[in-house]
Amino acid sequence: MPAFPEQRTPAIPDPYLLPRHYSLMTELTNPHDRFFKETFTRIELAQDFFAQYLPAPVAATLNLNTLELQSGSFVDPDLQQQFADLLYRVTLQSEGDAYIYLLLEHKSYPDPQVPFQLLRYLVRIWERDLRAQETLRPIVPLVVYHGQGRWQVPLTFSSCYSGPEVLRAYWPDFRYELQDLSRLSHAEITGALPLQIALLVLKYILDPTLHDHLGDILSLFKKLADTQSTLTLLKKGQKPGFYT
Numbered sequence: 001m002p003a004f005p006e007q008r009t010p011a012i013p014d015p016y017l018l019p020r021h022y023s024l025m026t027e028l029t030n031p032h033d034r035f036f037k038e039t040f041t042r043i044e045l046a047q048d049f050f051a052q053y054l055p056a057p058v059a060a061t062l063n064l065n066t067l068e069l070q071s072g073s074f075v076d077p078d079l080q081q082q083f084a085d086l087l088y089r090v091t092l093q094s095e096g097d098a099y100i101y102l103l104l105e106h107k108s109y110p111d112p113q114v115p116f117q118l119l120r121y122l123v124r125i126w127e128r129d130l131r132a133q134e135t136l137r138p139i140v141p142l143v144v145y146h147g148q149g150r151w152q153v154p155l156t157f158s159s160c161y162s163g164p165e166v167l168r169a170y171w172p173d174f175r176y177e178l179q180d181l182s183r184l185s186h187a188e189i190t191g192a193l194p195l196q197i198a199l200l201v202l203k204y205i206l207d208p209t210l211h212d213h214l215g216d217i218l219s220l221f222k223k224l225a226d227t228q229s230t231l232t233l234l235k236k237g238q239k240p241g242f243y244t
Helices: 018-023 031-040 043-053 056-061 114-131 165-170 193-204 210-237
Strands: 062-070 083-092 097-105 139-145 177-180
Touching: 031 043, 031 083, 031 097, 031 193, 043 062, 043 193, 056 062, 062 097, 083 114, 097 114, 114 139, 193 210
Parallel strands: 097 139, 139 177
Antiparallel strands: 062 083, 083 097
């Protein structure tokens, strides 16, 4: 794979801190990791994202109201310029709990080693639980990609197998979910306004036409500001004497 130069992109607005949109043209050293973590460490936004973008049967199995961010990163130090990760714990609707492992691939082209890297990260999560004398729980891996190259990496580890069929049973397997933001249209980006803003920013952060889409992003900020102003007015209206 050729080495791609690091792109310098404008600073990105925080979907919950409206005044920040005035600093859109401020330069950041690495906006991808920073914005991803500032966005998805907000539990209410992560809950919205998983409700919208996990497969419906999977989302229905999880009680997203119990979503809890876990500490730590499982990405290799030498790959942290290419990936950012977050781990969440969630209670199941039946009994027990599970993890959701969110991995952002912020290179401009897909890495064919993602399935193997994910396998390593999942094992590291389980190893940490075993050291804490906890039982192993299911992990739902979800990769977010926003590069320009089309994602053609297999979604299952078994698809990476190239040996004789008789030995396939000895090859491990798992599946990960993928959200390729670069292939989603604006109409396909759903959720509450803060989530839509965050996903649009991630969609275009590696795109040289980012400036052409700032108007769309800022229009969502205006809608969000109007909504928040209305909610503030309604809250004030509940106070005695406000309308007298």
